[in-house]
Amino acid sequence: MQSGPGSLILEGGTEAATPSFPDDGKNTIASQLVSRLREAIISGELEAGSKINLDRAKQSFNVSLSPLREALARLISDGLVEFEDNRGYRVSPVSLSNLEEITSLREEFETYALRESMRVGDVDWEGNVMRALHRLNRTERDAAKPETLEQWEAVHREFHLTLISGCRKPLLLSFCKTMLNLNDRYRRTFLTRTSGDRNVSVEHSEIAQGTVARDMDYACDRLREHIHRTGTNLRRHLAEKGIA
Amino acid sequence: MQSGPGSLILEGGTEAATPSFPDDGKNTIASQLVSRLREAIISGELEAGSKINLDRAKQSFNVSLSPLREALARLISDGLVEFEDNRGYRVSPVSLSNLEEITSLREEFETYALRESMRVGDVDWEGNVMRALHRLNRTERDAAKPETLEQWEAVHREFHLTLISGCRKPLLLSFCKTMLNLNDRYRRTFLTRTSGDRNVSVEHSEIAQGTVARDMDYACDRLREHIHRTGTNLRRHLAEKGIA
DNA sequence: TTTTGAAAAATCATCGATTATTTGTCAAGC
DNA sequence: GCTTGACAAATAATCGATGATTTTTCAAAA
Structure with missing residues (x-):
């Protein structure tokens, strides 16, 4: 057996930095x-x-x-x-209709997955949601600093995935991840600043609070609005850049 | 330009049988x-x-x-x-939980897609639905003749896809196709006969009738029941074969 | 008997070269 | 001028061989 990912191997705790490969679990x-x-x-x-x-x-x-x-x-x-x-x-090309479908499907899939998560999710999951919210709230997003944008995207994505991670439906989760990927491409390409009339932090907090309180209708309504608003914003930015 | 799929080319209507490749549009x-x-x-x-x-x-x-x-x-x-x-x-392995997820997701996705189809589908789509229903009703399914089973599977799949083909949401359709594929594997592996207490033809007809009448609630309820019953049947057969 | 570990075999992953297809070019014919 | 068709260049697809990793085998040691 060779030193695979996460293996704890001998030689006096050298914790060798495995110089050659970055090892994010992807060998090939x-x-x-x-x-x-x-x-x-x-x-x-x-x-x-x-x-x-x-x-x-x-x-x-x-x-x-x-x-x-x-x-x-x-x-x-x-x-x-x-x-x-x-x-x-x-x-894959981008288009208004593609963005609209992604937004619609996110609304459907993620609210369904959130409802399921609230139905069957355990305490660990609740804790993960609160942690993800906290991290998101503590992550700066400054259009002037590109590295903060990337960091924020990662934490934001993690928040949305954690919300629905309790649902015990792996296929559904993979579809949601796919939609989130597609959505993030639109945001990272067309939206470097957030819309002035939104307090996104409050939106996230409301979703998370409703979720851990297992208030299904409230949490799902807030999540749906949140997704919908993001879609509307993005659509406007696409239109500004003349994308049909 | 070479003779691509569906091209109508010269040489006096020879309709050359293109001997070498079967040409389902897949060249490579x-x-x-x-x-x-x-x-x-x-x-x-x-x-x-x-x-x-x-x-x-x-x-x-x-x-x-x-x-x-x-x-x-x-x-x-x-x-x-x-x-x-x-x-x-x-x-991919089969399991009870996998089958249950597939059934759930089919219920959610296909009823959503059917509702959308009824909302925006055109007359062509309606006609396609009635044609697919007719073909399905006219296709024999006899467990003694394996080739009829395969034929029925194809026509049945086509019926369900046609139902939702009016929704103008390509990503959603691809997800539905994926779920249908996974579902069909379970049926073809575990279910050669249909359950005695069901009249599946009637179920299909009710769904199609409600659909072209644009009675959203009726059609979607019938479709959901139809999917759910199939799931229940399959689950029983899996249990009989001792699959967890 | 069970465990260990090195060597061998099986299997997977990658490479460089070759073949097939598409795309671009341009001169001949209309 | 516009179309057509042969040729050339660019690009995609496939192949056979090589390198890397995992799995199996089996004998020695505990």
Whole structure:
């Protein structure tokens, strides 16, 4: 047995820093590429709708063709990449109708998952929700500092996923993650500042409070409004940039 | 331009039978493999939970490694295949809890999609629904003749997809298709006869009638019951075979 | 008997080269 | 000028071979 992820191995507690690989649990090149490509697409680094030239991608990521193709194939399921026989892969385009569908589905899926979580979630889950809320409230979001935006996105995403993580429906959770990914791409691409007429912190707090109080209707209504408002904001920003 | 799928080309109406490739629109080996593997898994030919040995699969499908891996990677999104770094691919296992989640999600997703379809669907869609119902009613299902079972499965699937095809939400439709695939695997594996206390034809007719009448509550209630009953039947058969 | 660990076998992952398809170019014909 | 079709370039798809990891085997030690 070799030193796998999380293994606690001998040699006098050296805690060796495993120099070669970053080890986010992804051993293979293909799996690392999935993460890197996903991040590149969600962040907008890879432009929406653009073709992914395999030769160029191969070079810019310093990998061979096989793991690159395999990673792209896996990303199709995330809705971030599209594929056509003999024409290769392209970054999924953005559009008003796509954004509207994502918003609608988030409203449906996440409220359903939240209701289920309140129905069957345990105390651990409640605690995770409060922790995620606290972290989110303590995370700064300053448009002037790009690194805070990325940090906030990660914590915000974690909050929404934690809310619904108690539902014990793994397929539903994976669909919600997919929708959240797609939604985050729109936000990170089109929305660097939050709308002035919203107090998003209060919205998050209300959702979380209602959730741990197991007030299903209240929590789900607040969550639905929250998602809907974000969708409306994004739609306006898309319209400003002339995206149909 | 070469003779693509559906192209109407010259040479005096020879309607050339394009001898070499079957042409379901899937040109590449990888894409054909996706279809073949999906069918093999849903039909139970590839056993649930079993490991997919790449060397053997390579031989039995007469293909090389690259398109095989790419096809399997794409199938992850269908929930039919699971993957772990350095341990390869395996057919997703079946379980009671998985079946229950699929049933729940079908109830939620398909009733939502049906409601949306009734809200925005056009006359073409209505016609498609009635046609799909008619075909389904005219398709025999005899446990003694396996080929009728397969035929019925295809027509039945088409009916359910047509019902919701008017909703103009492509992502939602793809999720529904995924759930339907997973559900069909359970039916084709565990349910060769239909339960005696059901008249499934009537159920389908009621759903379709309510749908084209745009009676949202009626149609959605009937659809939900229909899905729920199928789930209950399947659960019983799983229990009989000792599957937890 | 059970445990351990090194060597062998099996299997997975990746690479570089080759083949097939699509896209771009440009001159001939209308 | 516009279309057409052959050729060339670019790109995608596949293959066979090699490298890396996991699993199995089995003999030695406890």
